[in-house]
Amino acid sequence: MSEPAEEQELPALPTTPQTLLNLLQELDIAYKIHEHQAVFTVGESSSINADIPGIHCRNLYLRDKKKKNFLIVAANETEVDLKKLSELIDCGRLSFGSGDRLWQFLGIRQGSVCPFTLINDKDHQVQVVLDAAMMKGEVINYHPLDNTMTIGITPEDLLKFLAYTGHQPIILDL
Secondary structure (H helix, E strand, O other): OOOOHHHOOOOOOOOOHHHHHHHHHHOOOOOEEEEOOOOOOHHHHHHHHOOOOOEEEEEEEEEEOOOOEEEEEEEOOOOOOHHHHHHHOOOOOEEEOOHHHHHHHHOOOOOOOOHHHHHHOOOOOEEEEEEOOHHHOOOEEEOOOOOOEEEEEOHHHHHHHHHHHOOOOEEEOO
């Protein structure tokens, strides 16, 4: 007899948070880490964010009708209009990608999506789009593949990480 889905063991992440933190050190990317209870939405994170300096960000995994994948990384305060965005990046109508596709392309589960998941996109099937307003901050904050932690890095170091993964970001005024 098989176990109910909620009791089945989930597969291990292809890249662990510790492996990511070790890589950031190897790349000479400075970060400040903050541990906290698990948060799954921007709303849930608002009380935690008050104690962490810098710009707090959210990540949207999207797909167009031609099955092209996008990871949108934006400041929490930035409004993202999917219709306007599809025009800005010259693609078809955008919709949210499924949890299965999120796992397939970025090796992460819902609630922990971040730009660091691009380390798992070895075939470069996901285009990353960065919010220009976010990139003007001194410190930008993301989960390091785990929604019980937040790390702050500089925008320059985010670009250094993306270059390491081979992803060329599009930086747009969203």
